[in-house]
Amino acid sequence: MTKADIISEISTQTGIEKVDVQETVEAFFKVIKKSMIGGENVYVRGFGSFVVKKRAQKTARNISKNTAIIIPEHYVPSFKPAKVFVDKVKTNSKKIQLEA
Structure with a gap:
């Protein structure tokens, strides 16, 4: 399953626009990366x-x-x-x- 598939699945299940879901997923991964780069x-x-x-x-x-x-x-x-x-x-x- 790719990131695009995940975004599509979340959009389908929640009824939220794919663009909004994509921004949320990208923000989630950005927070994870930033935290881990900082040693957290x-x-x-x-x-x-x-x-x-x-x-x-x-x-x-x-x-x-x-x-x-x-x-x-x-x-x-x-x-x-x-x-x-x-x-x-x-x-x-x-x-x-x-x-x-």
């Missing part, structure tokens, strides 16, 4: 958490030159789904497999 985690109850994870410095190997390189510590965005969300996906995917 974002929690959406019943859906999941957008968290910033710290990766420690490590030594890696460049196999083409057979040399060691150091990868400095850095931060990466991550998503951790809520338990309720995971349980719903598990139960629904089992139903889909049985029907197929």
